[in-house]
Each structure stands twice: as C-alpha cells, then as structure tokens.
Amino acid sequence: MELFSTITSPAFSELAIFIGAGMAIHLPQAVVLFKTLGKMNEVRSFKLVFLLDSSKEEVRQRLMGALDLVTAKGLLDFLDSPPTTRWVQFHRYG
Numbered sequence: 001m002e003l004f005s006t007i008t009s010p011a012f013s014e015l016a017i018f019i020g021a022g023m024a025i026h027l028p029q030a031v032v033l034f035k036t037l038g039k040m041n042e043v044r045s046f047k048l049v050f051l052l053d054s055s056k057e058e059v060r061q062r063l064m065g066a067l068d069l070v071t072a073k074g075l076l077d078f079l080d081s082p083p084t085t086r087w088v089q090f091h092r093y094g
Contacts, residue, residue, distance in 0.1 A: 038078035
C-alpha cells in the first residue's frame with residue numbers, strides 16, 4: 001500500500017489486472033482482492049481494468065458473469081465507474 005501511494009504521475013489513471021481464462025470464475029470469491037483494491041483506491045483513485053487473455057466467447061461470457069456477481073455483492077462499490085474489460089492475447093514464445 002505504501003508503494004502505491006508513491007505514484008505521483010498525473011498520467012496514472014488505470015489499474016489493470018490480468019485474468020487468465022481459468023481464473024474468471026473465481027473472481028466472486030476474491031473478497032480480499034477487492035477489499036485491498038478498495039483501500040488502494042482510497043490512497044489514489046483509479047479506473048479498474050480487467051485484461052482477459054482469451055479470444056473465446058465462452059470465456060468472455062464467464063468473465064462478464066463473474067463481474068456481475070462481484071458487482072451484486074457490492075465488492076466494486078468503491079469505484080466511481082464500472083470496471084472496463086479488454087480482451088488481449090499475449091504471445092507466448094517457446
């Protein structure tokens with residue numbers, strides 16, 4: 001938390017979290033993660049971005065469903081705006 005408070009750049013506005021295809025369904029149980037993000041947001045506000053490493057529609061829907069559950073539980077109430085999701089594909093080399 002202390003390290004996070006040292007960011008002084010006015011360009012900082014987003015905090016991106018990489019989500020692997022298999023992790024999306026576990027988000028609703030990640031209460032500690034969201035409490036920590038809430039405390040971080042108190043120190044320095046940010047927009048939350050989830051980067052999903054998958055191009056499969058089924059995995060995207062799973063993430064969206066998980067985020068709906070997280071929102072329903074009130075775990076994102078600290079945010080000024082809903083989180084953004086981006087679909088990315090990282091290249092893996094041998």
